[in-house]
Amino acid sequence: MSNPLWRARLRRDHRWASRRVSTYIDGELAPRSRGRMEVHLGQCAECTRVLDTMRAMLRLLSNWPLSPAPSPAAEITAAVLARLQDAPADARLGAS
DSSP states (O other): OOOHHHHHHHHHHHHHHHTTHHHHHTTOSOHHHHHHHHHHHHHOHHHHHHHHHHHHHHHHHHTSOOOOOOOHHHHHHHHHHHHHHHSOHHHHTTOO
């Protein structure tokens, strides 16, 4: 459309919508804001691409295997135990 009023509203809604795509995906927009977002998405190819990209990224991340990060405490404990096992018996007992 070439209507200047429509273009101005689209630009304003674009700025508003681009900051709320994540909130929209999370289902945290109020019903009125959700409706505004959906109307904008129907008119703005750029925001629709951003939405689709974010959803695809979330799908990929949800399939990412999670392995617990090594705990520094566990690593320190393992190192201390290993040193204790290698130390002479009288050193382990605190003998001087």
